[in-house]
Amino acid sequence: MNSIQNRIEAFSKLGDFLSQFSTKGIEKKEDIPFNELFFDGFKHQIKLAQENNSWFTKDNILNSLESWSNSLNYNNLNNFTNSVNLNIINPKTVAIVMAGNIPLVGFHDFLSVLISGHSVLVKQSSSDKHLLPFLAKYLEYTEESFKGKITFIEDKLTNFDAVIATGSNNTARYFEYYFKEKPNIIRKNRNSVAVITGKETIEDFEKLSDDIFQYFGLGCRSVSKLYVPKDYDFELFFNGMYNKKEIINNAKYANNYDYNKAVYLMSEFDLLENGFLMIKEDESYSSPIATIFYEYFDNEIDLKIKLHEDREKIQCVVAKGFLENEIAFGQTQHPKLTDYADGVNTLEFLSKL
Template identity: 65%
Template sequence: MQLQQRINAFHELGRFLQQFSTKEFKKDDSVLNNDLFFEGFKHQIKLAKEHNGWFDLDNLVYSFKSWSKALKKENLEEFLSSYSITESSNKTVAIIMAGNIPLVGFHDFLCVLLTSHKVLVKQSSNDKQLLPFLAKYLEYSCPEFKGKISFTENKLERFDAVIATGSNNTSRYFEYYFKGKPSIIRKNRNSVAILDGSETEEDLKALSEDIFRYYGLGCRNVSKLFLPKDYNFDAFFKGIYHWQDLVNSAKYANNYDYNKAVYLMSEFDMLENGFFMIKEDESYSSPIATLFYEYYDSVSDLTTKLDKDADLIQCMVSKLDFKHTIDFGQTQQPNLSDFADDVDTIEFLLKI
């Protein structure tokens, strides 16, 4: 199968997903094989929502919309334009996927197949309804993919390389277990925002998307703020308040109530607004319904700290002049070339 065929197949998958990019699913009769797959995917969405309470319709639709945009042919061609991809690659790459947000492992899945390798997927139990169905769509739309995609719930066997995403604890197991194989092992990372008090209400509303999308469960979600001394939190709380309905989600509310009780019983200082808490803390990883913050004395001192902690940080959001910062509201809209942990997956796959 030629590279252009693979690109075309994923482009068609993007067109398929676009039908599910709003809460009112809109069937497009021009989409390839739609009569066979449209109703089936609606059912898989229903199963995903029932299986995982964090996968509400808002967040599922957001994920589908993001991928439908990313998989446009011109985006795929631009993404791959700087690589020399041959058709001789035929290794089997195992992917151990996380399950914190919908289709969180899809980028790895995409990269393996675009580079002409076979993919062996071990999914998280939290997110196992959607991807196998989309893989069937790919195989049916482009029969050359048959035999290149497999899923397992058992011990991984007969593979040549591995991409594994997990916690800091599981990464130690991965590093030991896969030490004889080429690998990308991902650990815990979190995202941060750096404010200086000059942010507009629109900036802070956009930042709230970085904080609350997917209930804050993704590594690209902002979980910590760096603030100047004497920062006034009034504008921040005003900017995020339109997310107040999150507390109507039972899972979110339970976490909010639990973490609030822990902080109160421990007599920790915190600020809260009825659905969200902020607490001064040096850690990067904050619990659900909580954001940590830390004050900085100078931009130069903060730059030194962030450089030292680079392995803990996925994204940095700011209007200030730091390296590799992104705009407010953009953390959950990465380009195809925004590789997790800044490790080039395509380059890795071309070298195995």
């Protein structure tokens, strides 16, 4: 009888395997199971992922792998699975439709389905198709019972009992219609915001630059909008962003910067910019690449009410002593396993199938 402990140990070993691939570099370690079979092959998959999607720079891929390596340790996984009663008698097949905006963006759903004892049917995004199948093979070598429980599919999804699907607000409407007969979690667009009160230090803004620029701002945990007090002076903010100036050397980012700047200038919008980031006053949450939107607020209570009312559109609120469940500056891209996307507890959903 395969137990949840075996599954925890398998993912913990995957965490050890991934620890060889970090932002400090790629370095083969001793004592990693099946390393002879998988180490060089995974290096090759990283290279293929970069070639397939120019937003997936080596640094961004390694950042994601390092983050997952830190999460996938025995204690974290144990606490994660203990947070819900996972006594699943009749395992089901759960389909996952994955997004492709940042490397391994669908991994949390994949982990949740497998660790809870269900089988997984994965439909990947064409933008992020190289890393996960390889890691799935590693898991099958580490834990025999995973064999036959992981299927990757390119065509239409068939023969599944429940579904977790992530997409844009438009595709979400399609998913809601298409999957309405099955238990489902449908995820839409979300963005993250930062509340600036004027008490921040240069260090806070340097940390905030990670929340803004990591993954080129393409993740739902990336900050795309600032709330600032009336007549706020952005000088300190721009000083904090300066340590990310090298981002403009990425051709794809630079093209987006030039294009969006030209559009704004032709429309005669008021812009502040520093050569690699533009900020524009705008009520929307979702800003284009190389742009951050900002909005002024008059008093904190009104802003708290607004953020609460718009919580369906917001993934993280970054702040310093403003809200109870705020995220600290520099921490949006380091979620805990229990920081569920959209605040929907995936494990609980899976435990009730």
